[in-house]
Amino acid sequence: MADDTSLPLFPLRTVLVPGAALALRVFEPRYLDLVRECGRRGTGFGICLILEGDEVGTPATPAGIGTEALIEDFDMGADGLLTLRVRGGRRFHVRRTRVRDSGLVVADVDWCAPDPTIDLQPEHAVLGLVLRKILEHIDGAGQAFPEPHFDDAAWVGWRLAELLPLEQPKRQLLLQQDDPDVRLETLLRLVDDD
Template structure:
């Protein structure tokens, strides 16, 4: 539902990690407010907003979310051995939260505006090392990307978002990578962070 100033209402799902455009998300759902959220998204063929938690926890009282998040669209359902509902979702567009409110059932809702899509940019040669590092990370940590086409590694946005989700960044660093709007700037920051992980 759209409101004034092109704001859109979204159910929000605060998490302790960041979801990036094109990223994969696996969730186990057990709280009634989130079961309702999944039902609503399925019924209306819509997504929900994933935001990094700034204060609070994933369960219990509503958490305080970061202002920039990513739309998640449910792609699959399953039931685990523990009987809980599991969902798979994929990250889509980024948004900025204008205001939030908590429903009586504890579900967090946000009025959001969409951030512009990043323009496709080829990865400059000075970032070739990042492509090699991502290939190695995918081999050991992210089998879901092992069949990614070569062209994906040439896309500055895809390369930056995949590195941001696989490198052991702190929460505030993950959030910064989401909020940056220039994919080449994101790659430059990731390159500058790398030496920290190579000392071990």
């Protein structure tokens, strides 16, 4: 775990994995402030799965591991609400949290080590094939995933974690996994269970 830092959090009922895109509608003042702050500083914010509480109102209790959200685009929706498109960056461990007067949760985090580049092992080859089949059925997959890395264990694992219809606690389990091969083993078990 490398340098520690403070990161404003946007707890959600969904898990953002590295490399995945996510659309957000922002309307609460604390999150509008978060977006302004990130824009001024040129930084991202953290997305963590909600363990207790709700997405609106009283600050929710976030999971201990989350993903940095980097803002790729923003717009004003037809309903007048700010819409963001973010992409998952680095994973982080939450060391402690505090709540600002605005209700915004800010975490002191340690960044997780980047995934090592590991070739997809023969025992996980079926997952690479599953991912290829999924992408064949997604309109615009060539644009969304312009440089596929079907031989990279981490890339295959994250894309399956993003695209498979998994319950959020199972997706969180994958997010918490540091080793790409163990992540793929976990995916195999999850696919077998469903």
